[in-house]
Amino acid sequence: MHEYSALDEFENGDMDLEERQALRRVAGLSTELQDVSEVEYRQLRLERVVLVGVWTSGTSTDAENSLQELRLLAETAGSLVLEGLIQRRQFPDPATYIGSGKALELRDVVEATGADTVICDGELSPGQLRQLEETVKVKVIDRTALILDIFAQHAKSREGKAQVELAQLQYLMPRLRGWGGNLSRQVGGRAAGGVGIGGRGPGETKIELDRRRIRERMAKLRRQIKDMSTSRDTMRGRRQRREVPAVVIAGYTNAGKSSLLNRITGAGVLVEDALFATLDPTVRRARTPEGRVFTIADTVGFVRHLPTQLVEAFRSTLEEVADADLILHVVDGSHPDPEGQLAAVRxxxxxxxxxxxxxxxxxxxxxxxxxxxxxxxIARRERDNIVVSARTGTGIGELMELIERRMPQLDHEISLLIPYDRSDLISRAHKEGEVISVDHVADGTILHARVLPSLHQELARVGKPVERVA
Incomplete structure (x- = not known):
């Protein structure tokens, strides 16, 4: 095994095949601390991990960026990264992900570093996980399990917790392991509480019982999520009936979505320099520079190869995006691969x-x-874009003006005399429309405003047209 400061030498045609396919260290991935006392403290509470990836396509920079992102994911989950390794292959080995010979090399690295976990940068089959674990002799998890673990740590609401648990069970189901075909571990006969006729026999094996319980739990979670999403659908329907425009903030994890929401609305949403700090959707009210009210929602962050189980479990939450009038697609301009972030979210x-x-x-x-x-x-490639800093406030004013221009237009201009006993309609015009002028006279309030169709109908029913004075 050789140490390299970069992966570029993979592209050197002079290297022989075995050398080019060897596991290679990626510099700058270790998060071990220099202060001994702090290292000892962190070792008590953090798993010590080695990262390993298979580079099958793209450039060496793409491969390094992917492993760097895996490092951030591992740290977010509370791990101490000791080493990062990448192997160049045409495709992952179907048996051990990195091949039997490289698995032995990986075992040597694990022993040398004292790691207790290996994290693979991809989704491994049950067979790959089992065989790699048997070789390296420590726990092996894949990228999907790591992301699910982070979601489990960060979910706060009942719905968020249920969605994450459902995703974890969907992932776990095909990966349940038996006891090497030992059918003595089973539930039936006296073990099941049965006596005599109908109470004897093999019954369910332990793994079958586990699978049945998981299926039952998944069905219950799906019912709970459906019931909980109903209340959000009701709120969403109420907003749509009142025609309050809906804006959604979406984007790659840690791109600064919550910071942007706080900057626009002043909402006290958790802001943390960590992946997936926000899982539960947050909806707030905000106003455009012209005073028009709209709702703005923060959504769960995306990541490359987001597990299909999570997309499915969070579908009801993600539908906020489809129901919006406008998406603010936030991308981290300081990231090494912002275009890759944009593509992953889309x-x-x-x-x-x-x-x-x-x-x-x-x-x-x-x-x-x-x-x-x-x-x-990025600005040249993206037609509708704006550069901002949620931290300093740069560009936020221009963003608010752009939001106003992109929202559904107020296409009804009215000038009506509204009775004083319907002052609620005047309030709605202020909240949902653009009030040009208000004059109080003996019979009521003369309202001159631009409003949406639904409010226009209500105003027209109770108000009397008046001529505007030029």
């Missing part, structure tokens, strides 16, 4: 019916930490 959008049809503004965030050349490059 890949998830494509799985949500109607999401791809919603107007989108690409909000290039973290302008204070980004390279100007990168900002210019």
């Amino acid at each position: 890949e998830v959008f494509a799985t949500i019916e109607g999401a791809s049809d919603v107007p989108e503004i690409v909000v290039i965030n973290k302008a204070d930490a980004a390279d100007q050349e990168v900002l210019d490059r």
Whole structure:
């Protein structure tokens, strides 16, 4: 095994096949601390992990970025990263993911570093997980299990917890392991409480019982999620009936979505420099510079290869995106691969019916930490974009003006005399429309405003037309 500071040498045609396919260390991945006392403290509470990935396509930079993201995921889950290794292959080995010989090399690295967990940068089959574990002699998990674990740590609401548990059970179901065919571990006969005729026999094996219980739990969770999503659908329907425009903030995890929501609304939403800090959707009210009210929702962050179990479990939450009038697609301008982030999020959008049809503004965030050349490059590629910094407030004013221009238009201009006993309609005009002028006279209030069709109908029923004085 050899140490390299980068992966570029993979592309050197002079290297022989065995050398090019060897496991290679990726520099800068270790998060071991220098302070001994702090290291000892962290070792008490953090798993010590080695990361391993298979590079099958793309450039060496793509492979490094993917493993760097896996490092961030591992740290977010509370792990101490000791080493990062990448192997160049045409495709992952169907038996052990990295091949039997490289699995033995990986075991040597695990022993040398004192790691207790290996995290693979991909989704492994049950067979791959089992065989790799048998070789390296420590726990092996894949990228999907890691992301599910992070979601489980961060879910706070009842619905969020139920969605994560459902996703975890969907992942676990095909990965239940028996006891090497030992059928003595089973429930039946006296073990099942039965006596005499009908109470004897093999009954259910332990793994079958586990599977049945998991299926029952999954069915119960699906019912709970459906019931909980009904209340959100009711709130969403109420907003739609009142025609309050809905804006959704979506984007890659840790792109700064919650910070942007706080900057726009002043909401006290958790802001943390960690992946998936926000899981439960947060809906707030905000106003445009012209005073028009709209709702703005923060959504769960996306990531490359987001587990299909999570997309399915969070579908009711993600439907907020499809029901919106406008999407603020936030991307981290300081990230090494912002275009990859944009593509990964749009890949998830494509799985949500109607999401791809919603107007989108690409909000290039973290302008204070980004390279100007990168900002210019994204701006050239994305038709509707704006550069902001949620941390410093740069560009937020321009973003609010852009939101106002992109929201559904107020297409009814009215000038009506509204009786004083219907002052509630005047309030709604202020909240949902654009009030041009208000004059109080003896018979009521003369309202001159631009409003949406539904409010226009109500105002027209109770008000009397008046001529505007030029």
